[in-house]
Amino acid sequence: MSAALLTPAEMARADALTIAAGTPGILLMERAAAAIVEAIEAAFPDAVRVACLAGPGNNGGDAWAAAAILQRRGRAVAVFRLQPPEKLSGDAAIAAQAFGNEGAPLAAFRPEAFDLVVDGLFGAGLSRALEGEVAGMVDRLNADPVPVLSIDLPSGISGLTGERLGMAVTATATVTFFRAKPGHWLEPGRSHCGSVTVADIGIAPVVLDAIGPRTFANEPALWRDQLRTPADAGHKYDRGHAVVVSGGAAQTGAARLAATAALRGGAGLVTVLSPSSAVLVNATHLTAVMLKRCDDRATLTELLGDRRLNALVLGPGFGVGAQARDYAEAVLASEARLVLDADGITSFAEDPAALFALAAQAADRRTKGEAAMVLTPHAGEFKRLFPDLAAADAMAKPETARQAAARARSIVLLKGRDTVIAAPDGRAAINTTGTPWLATAGSGDVLSGLVAAALAQGAATFEAACAAVWMHGKAAEMFGPGLIAEDLPAMLPKVFARLAAG
Numbered sequence: 001m002s003a004a005l006l007t008p009a010e011m012a013r014a015d016a017l018t019i020a021a022g023t024p025g026i027l028l029m030e031r032a033a034a035a036i037v038e039a040i041e042a043a044f045p046d047a048v049r050v051a052c053l054a055g056p057g058n059n060g061g062d063a064w065a066a067a068a069i070l071q072r073r074g075r076a077v078a079v080f081r082l083q084p085p086e087k088l089s090g091d092a093a094i095a096a097q098a099f100g101n102e103g104a105p106l107a108a109f110r111p112e113a114f115d116l117v118v119d120g121l122f123g124a125g126l127s128r129a130l131e132g133e134v135a136g137m138v139d140r141l142n143a144d145p146v147p148v149l150s151i152d153l154p155s156g157i158s159g160l161t162g163e164r165l166g167m168a169v170t171a172t173a174t175v176t177f178f179r180a181k182p183g184h185w186l187e188p189g190r191s192h193c194g195s196v197t198v199a200d201i202g203i204a205p206v207v208l209d210a211i212g213p214r215t216f217a218n219e220p221a222l223w224r225d226q227l228r229t230p231a232d233a234g235h236k237y238d239r240g241h242a243v244v245v246s247g248g249a250a251q252t253g254a255a256r257l258a259a260t261a262a263l264r265g266g267a268g269l270v271t272v273l274s275p276s277s278a279v280l281v282n283a284t285h286l287t288a289v290m291l292k293r294c295d296d297r298a299t300l301t302e303l304l305g306d307r308r309l310n311a312l313v314l315g316p317g318f319g320v321g322a323q324a325r326d327y328a329e330a331v332l333a334s335e336a337r338l339v340l341d342a343d344g345i346t347s348f349a350e351d352p353a354a355l356f357a358l359a360a361q362a363a364d365r366r367t368k369g370e371a372a373m374v375l376t377p378h379a380g381e382f383k384r385l386f387p388d389l390a391a392a393d394a395m396a397k398p399e400t401a402r403q404a405a406a407r408a409r410s411i412v413l414l415k416g417r418d419t420v421i422a423a424p425d426g427r428a429a430i431n432t433t434g435t436p437w438l439a440t441a442g443s444g445d446v447l448s449g450l451v452a453a454a455l456a457q458g459a460a461t462f463e464a465a466c467a468a469v470w471m472h473g474k475a476a477e478m479f480g481p482g483l484i485a486e487d488l489p490a491m492l493p494k495v496f497a498r499l500a501a502g
């Protein structure tokens with residue numbers, strides 16, 4: 001469960017359970033402070049003049065406690081605080097008292113006079129936008145090149161949604177405790193954190209049993225065991241047979257990108273189903289990927305009668321309209337699982353409920369009612385199927401995707417700089433890989449193919465989507481700048497090697 005993310009409320013519960021089990025809060029604070037200092041020693045060994053900014057609560061308490069340790073280690077430390085020590089309460093008051101002096105008012109802080117700034121203004125307790133002198137100070141701090149280490153969260157960032165409340169500190173590094181929060185992985189919070197360290201401060205993982213986290217960082221631990229390598233599988237049929245439906249003669253590239261990705265992603269066999277008008281075009285481009293003619297729903301239904309064809313991608317380059325709806329219905333009536341993307345999604349914009357009903361029927365036929373469909377919308381396509389959820393912009397992205405997944409009885413893979421994958425049972429994973437270069441034509445087609453590859457191998461539907469998103473992003477990271485969609489499938493061998501290396 002190391003991939004579990006805790007909301008600020010769940011984190012407070014973890015604190016409370018730990019304190020109730022006998023660990024004094026001040027000890028947690030001292031361990032937090034020790035972790036902060038350790039991160040400073042590692043990342044900023046030469047910082048002599050350190051400013052610790054202390055807010056009115058326990059985030060500030062962490063800053064006072066860290067200042068005391070830094071001072072004992074010979075660094076020139078100055079505390080700038082929103083409240084004088086006598087105004088503090090609880091553990092923060094204890095930590096402030098333990099520091100040698102009462103610090104100076106925040107207004108006296110000048111970033112340029114320091115080698116490092118420790119941001120202990122607000123953390124999990126941030127409840128409204130930064131305002132007044134704090135807002136002005138954060139502005140000045142962000143404008144200055146001095147490195148910043150934020151405690152728990154960059155002040156101004158919501159731990160739940162990653163949103164900036166008004167404005168927020170831009171940190172070089174962030175040290176959080178026990179488990180990361182959604183705000184460390186969701187934009188813009190992710191971009192404000194710099195490098196994130198999750199420190200162990202003695203909270204026992206057993207508290208997670210009581211908390212029951214439902215949000216995860218999308219790391220291989222979530223799904224690695226669901227992928228099959230040729231070693232596990234006896235022969236190619238054991239790794240399934242993915243199918244991609246091609247568009248007409250002028251729109252065949254998207255399907256081939258998805259098909260190539262499905263093959264590279266580990267499906268044992270891949271077939272492109274092509275309308276007669278595009279068979280020749282597809283045939284001239286395909287080698288290991290097989291090709292079959294398919295012009296209507298009856299043919300598709302007959303082909304899917306062969307249950308070895310167990311995963312199908314519909315949408316990329318297919319065209320918006322009734323045939324897409326017909327084909328989706330045929331797949332959901334079969335034993336194959338469906339990846340519905342692009343035009344396939346848009347074709348249901350007039351009647352999303354019809355799609356969700358088909359998906360629910362398909363799920364009801366599966367063991368444990370497992371989702372039979374993965375929807376892979378970007379924000380615009382998401383809005384076509386879930387206009388009300390897309391409009392609820394105060395809702396955290398994992399929650400938006402979760403509600404959509406429950407409504408659609410499908411896995412919702414909501415693409416973006418911070419892609420979120422959600423399941424009808426409430427689980428949501430925030431992706432941790434990728435680069436801005438992925439915003440290029442055809443990148444989504446490749447992702448759909450990778451989802452189909454994992455489904456073909458028999459991975460559970462949620463884990464298949466998580467694995468595909470992680471590998472898609474890792475392939476982009478490993479390729480580097482100048483990426484185009486065609487470059488991605490060829491990177492998969494390196495991604496698999498990285499996965500095998502652990």
Ligand SMILES: NC(=O)C1=CN([C@@H]2O[C@H](COP(=O)(O)OP(=O)(O)OC[C@H]3O[C@@H](n4cnc5c(N)ncnc54)[C@H](O)[C@@H]3O)[C@@H](O)[C@H]2O)[C@H](O)CC1
Nearest residue numbers: 028029032057058059122123124125126127128129130152
């Ligand atoms: N999680 C752990 O194991 C530990 C967490 N620690 C640290 O505790 C903070 C959370 O402390 P808390 O007192 O609940 O909240 P904050 O310090 O983040 O906020 C203080 C206080 O500020 C007020 N406030 C909120 N928003 C604003 C605003 N925009 N302007 C002015 N004032 C605001 C509000 O009243 C808050 O209560 C956590 O982040 C960790 O750093 C433990 O110390 C160590 C273990």
Ligand SMILES: [K+]
Nearest residue numbers: 119122153155
């Ligand atoms: K902070």
